[in-house]
Amino acid sequence: MNIFVINSGSSSIKYQLFQTPLSQPVCSGLIERIGLPDAVITHKTYTGGTEQVTKISANIATHEEGMLETGRLLTAPGTGVLQNPDEIDIVGHRIVHGGETLTQTTVITPRVKDEIKKLFPLAPLHNPGHLKGIEVAEKIFKRATQIAVFDTAFHQTMPEKAFRYAVPDVFYKNYGIRVYGFHGISHKYVAGQAMKYLKKPDAKLITIHLGNGCSMAAIKAGVCVETSMGLTPLDGLIMGTRCGNIDASVLLYLMTEQGYTAERLTELLNKQSGMFGLTGQSDMRYIRKMLDEGSEAAKLAYEMYAYRIRKYIGSYAAALEGLDAIVFTAGVGENDSLVRELVCKDMRYFGISIEETKNRQPAGGFLDISAVESGTKVLVIPTNEELEIADQCLALINNKAGAPFN
Numbered sequence: 001m002n003i004f005v006i007n008s009g010s011s012s013i014k015y016q017l018f019q020t021p022l023s024q025p026v027c028s029g030l031i032e033r034i035g036l037p038d039a040v041i042t043h044k045t046y047t048g049g050t051e052q053v054t055k056i057s058a059n060i061a062t063h064e065e066g067m068l069e070t071g072r073l074l075t076a077p078g079t080g081v082l083q084n085p086d087e088i089d090i091v092g093h094r095i096v097h098g099g100e101t102l103t104q105t106t107v108i109t110p111r112v113k114d115e116i117k118k119l120f121p122l123a124p125l126h127n128p129g130h131l132k133g134i135e136v137a138e139k140i141f142k143r144a145t146q147i148a149v150f151d152t153a154f155h156q157t158m159p160e161k162a163f164r165y166a167v168p169d170v171f172y173k174n175y176g177i178r179v180y181g182f183h184g185i186s187h188k189y190v191a192g193q194a195m196k197y198l199k200k201p202d203a204k205l206i207t208i209h210l211g212n213g214c215s216m217a218a219i220k221a222g223v224c225v226e227t228s229m230g231l232t233p234l235d236g237l238i239m240g241t242r243c244g245n246i247d248a249s250v251l252l253y254l255m256t257e258q259g260y261t262a263e264r265l266t267e268l269l270n271k272q273s274g275m276f277g278l279t280g281q282s283d284m285r286y287i288r289k290m291l292d293e294g295s296e297a298a299k300l301a302y303e304m305y306a307y308r309i310r311k312y313i314g315s316y317a318a319a320l321e322g323l324d325a326i327v328f329t330a331g332v333g334e335n336d337s338l339v340r341e342l343v344c345k346d347m348r349y350f351g352i353s354i355e356e357t358k359n360r361q362p363a364g365g366f367l368d369i370s371a372v373e374s375g376t377k378v379l380v381i382p383t384n385e386e387l388e389i390a391d392q393c394l395a396l397i398n399n400k401a402g403a404p405f406n
């Protein structure tokens with residue numbers, strides 16, 4: 001069986017083609033910096049045990065263009081691994097927001113697409129691209145069963161005291177105003193890997209997903225009890241272009257005193273804030289370069305980014321009533337040793353200390369960067385949302401989990 005997985009992030013599309021039984025993919029790819037002038041496509045094939053890498057600089061303005069290009073690469077001479085797109089049996093789509101109705105992995109029906117559309121305002125950087133991705137995939141992979149796997153699903157186990165906001169009940173009951181949480185596919189995957197490594201099924205973990213979007217989760221025995229994103233993927237940590245946690249009065253002030261419209265505020269907080277607002281750049285690789293060249297703005301931005309994570313570590317250890325390990329993952333978490341260093345600096349009193357030589361090892365695989373005396377393990381675990389999605393698609397098809405949404 002051929003399973004093609006599409007993971008659209010806010011700035012990227014990642015894809016992997018798997019054959020059952022799931023192990024090494026047949027091909028994988030990453031389209032980075034979508035919407036920026038210098039998007040890059042990296043397409044890898046793994047046939048015959050050798051990895052062949054193709055890098056293409058392209059102008060990819062939208063996720064729709066990215067998806068069309070992905071479909072082309074799968075069958076094109078030189079990069080292709082299929083004779084015909086009809087060889088794909090399942091397409092697994094990462095969907096960021098499933099709201100309160102789409103809480104399990106599900107076969108995509110017209111009703112599922114309608115629900116994804118209804119949630120556009122709650123995931124403006126993601127759900128519109130996902131729906132386009134589904135529509136393009138339905139055209140390219142006509143024979144395949146299209147399946148949706150939701151970022152929000154893993155966080156559904158949070159207790160009510162964690163997922164409710166302190167506003168009148170009616171706002172939850174009538175409008176679904178609550179914490180949903182995102183990046184659940186990634187948090188679930190890396191938590192599973194950490195529990196295996198620690199050989200501790202009841203481990204108390206804090207998983208720290210730092211990509212273009214950033215979030216943290218507190219996980220006890222594989223079950224999510226807290227997470228940092230909220231109704232939308234805007235709350236919590238400082239991100240590439242999103243502000244994270246902010247006093248709601250800032251918005252009220254800007255609306256009432258400075259004439260900001262809701263539309264301008266959406267744009268400001270989602271696309272012009274975060275690291276971009278502080279430095280003019282959203283990509284951590286560029287901000288690191290600025291820092292190395294002496295930029296004060298980059299220095300402050302790095303400090304703020306790490307400080308916010310530290311505050312959440314403190315509060316999540318309290319929520320978990322203990323801590324076995326913290327796990328760094330995603331683009332920044334896996335690659336940026338300076339972020340990890342700033343987060344873990346002077347935390348010995350808290351039971352966390354890392355060994356700098358271990359922290360600076362080349363990225364690309366699993367790392368245990370804890371110092372010998374660290375009571376809490378500090379791990380770097382590459383996320384693999386695509387493998388987790390493929391696994392959940394198979395479980396659905398084999399009737400092991402989830403249920404179609406009718």
Ligand SMILES: Nc1ncnc2c1ncn2[C@@H]1O[C@H](COP(=O)(O)OP(=O)(O)O)[C@@H](O)[C@H]1O
Binds near residue numbers: 210212335
């Ligand atoms: N070598 C690196 N060093 C530091 N940051 C990196 C590196 N590689 C990628 N990143 C960061 O990772 C981010 C993308 O992470 P990713 O998890 O792929 O994001 P998303 O899924 O949200 O699009 C980039 O914006 C960049 O800031």
Ligand SMILES: CC(=O)OP(=O)(O)O
Binds near residue numbers: 214
């Ligand atoms: C939810 C979210 O922010 O996802 P990503 O980091 O992939 O943009």
Ligand SMILES: [Mg+2]
Binds near residue numbers: 009010211212
């Ligand atoms: Mg991502």
